[in-house]
Amino acid sequence: AFKPRNIIVTGGCGFIGSNFVRWVAANHPECHVTVLDKLTYAGNPENIAGLPASQVELVVGDVCDAGLLDRLVPGHDAIVHYAAESHNDNSIADPEPFVQTNVVGTYRLLQAARKYDVRYHHVSTDEVYGDLALGEPRRFEPDDPYRPSSPYSSTKASSDLLVRAWHRTYGVRATISNCSNNYGPYQHVEKFIPRQVTNVLCGIRPKLYGTGENVRDWIHTEDHSRAVWDILTRGRIGETYLIGANGERSNIDVLREILRQMGRPEDDFDWVRDRPGHDRRYAIDPTKLERELGWEPLHTDFREGLAQTIEWYRDHEGWWRPAKEATEAKYAAQGR
Ligand code: NAD
Ligand code: DAU
Numbered sequence: 511a512f513k514p515r516n517i518i519v520t521g522g523c524g525f526i527g528s529n530f531v532r533w534v535a536a537n538h539p540e541c542h543v544t545v546l547d548k549l550t551y552a553g554n555p556e557n558i559a560g561l562p563a564s565q566v567e568l569v570v571g572d573v574c575d576a577g578l579l580d581r582l583v584p585g586h587d588a589i590v591h592y593a594a595e596s597h598n599d600n601s602i603a604d605p606e607p608f609v610q611t612n613v614v615g616t617y618r619l620l621q622a623a624r625k626y627d628v629r630y631h632h633v634s635t636d637e638v639y640g641d642l643a644l645g646e647p648r649r650f651e652p653d654d655p656y657r658p659s660s661p662y663s664s665t666k667a668s669s670d671l672l673v674r675a676w677h678r679t680y681g682v683r684a685t686i687s688n689c690s691n692n693y694g695p696y697q698h699v700e701k702f703i704p705r706q707v708t709n710v711l712c713g714i715r716p717k718l719y720g721t722g723e724n725v726r727d728w729i730h731t732e733d734h735s736r737a738v739w740d741i742l743t744r745g746r747i748g749e750t751y752l753i754g755a756n757g758e759r760s761n762i763d764v765l766r767e768i769l770r771q772m773g774r775p776e777d778d779f780d781w782v783r784d785r786p787g788h789d790r791r792y793a794i795d796p797t798k799l800e801r802e803l804g805w806e807p808l809h810t811d812f813r814e815g816l817a818q819t820i821e822w823y824r825d826h827e828g829w830w831r832p833a834k835e836a837t838e839a840k841y842a843a844q845g846r
Pocket of ligand 2: 596597598599634635636637689690691692700701702703705717718719720724725726761785792
């Protein structure tokens with residue numbers, strides 16, 4: 511097994527990257543983490559505050575900055591690449607930063623991994639596979655064709671393809687993981703679950719897109735972090751692993767569960783304009799990850815995980831409040 515001692519985590523101040531950084535700090539004190547993060551609207555250094563300074567260091571910078579990578583990468587033994595523009599609705603309104611960060615940024619990191627012979631793990635999404643029909647028995651598998659629908663998912667798909675090519679052509683020691691929808695604490699209020707929870711806390715009616723029948727496959731972000739560590743340390747080089755926790759639920763079911771847990775009537779929400787190109791259903795078959803690496807999800811009770819997440823937002827108003835108004839203004843401008 512590969513034993514990482516000194517890793518770079520890009521996007522380590524975002525929702526999922528910061529969960530990974532906290533998870534490594536708690537479970538692998540032998541591993542030093544350099545967080546490389548541009549601190550966009552989605553990055554918040556509070557997400558990694560309080561971790562031992564001897565183990566976690568924050569470098570504020572852009573993954574597209576080749577000069578910075580030349581200074582930073584030597585001496586590290588792995589790059590775990592989380593940094594991205596991550597929100598579909600934003601990508602529809604303005605795709606430019608998605609092409610820059612997700613495509614050009616990945617290219618620059620791959621070039622650095624190649625130049626300094628560093629192990630590279632690429633964090634990606636199930637959305638690269640497009641969508642499934644509601645009720646169809648099939649789930650996504652690693653070798654399925656790429657059929658991304660949105661500007662966001664097409665830039666993530668592009669970045670995955672660069673990784674595959676850099677592995678095959680230049681021998682970069684790379685792995686890719688494609689994970690389903692994450693939930694948990696520290697998720698930005700633009701995303702579905704935190705948006706509705708904080709709407710209720712603010713006295714705003716939750717907003718449901720389209721018919722509400724779209725299905726997402728929910729996984730707790732801590733289960734995602736553990737899977738990424740397993741793949742980084744024991745995954746086969748050149749392989750793609752799908753990460754999912756058998757968590758399929760329709761949006762309307764999730765919203766009704768939030769309303770129920772927060773003591774609101776189940777119809778106390780607004781139907782709003784659908785997202786253009788809205789993917790119908792995502793579903794992950796995690797068999798390869800389970801069989802090869804023995805990974806399995808620990809957070810298997812979605813209601814319980816959701817209750818803890820709602821509790822976290824109740825207790826951390828100071829964390830989400832500063833972003834709430836601007837986020838809702840962006841949505842209002844799109845009629846959502
Ligand atoms: P996020 O938007 O919460 O965080 C992104 C982080 O990247 C922020 O800290 C931001 O400051 C940083 N960043 C953005 N552009 C940068 C740049 N050019 N240089 C350096 N740092 C930059 O995103 P997230 O939801 O935590 O997602 C993290 C990764 O996981 C992404 O690659 C995303 O595609 C992938 N992913 C997300 C989900 C999900 O459900 N949210 C599921 C599967 C995969
Ligand atoms: O599948 C993994 C992907 O999950 C990640 O790659 C993305 O980074 C992440 O943002 C997420 O994408 P989605 O588009 O599925 O997540 P989002 O939270 O934006 O929306 C979840 C579902 O809820 C989707 O069907 C749209 C719907 N929705 C969303 C919002 C914000 C609503 O009905 N109302 C809303 O207000």
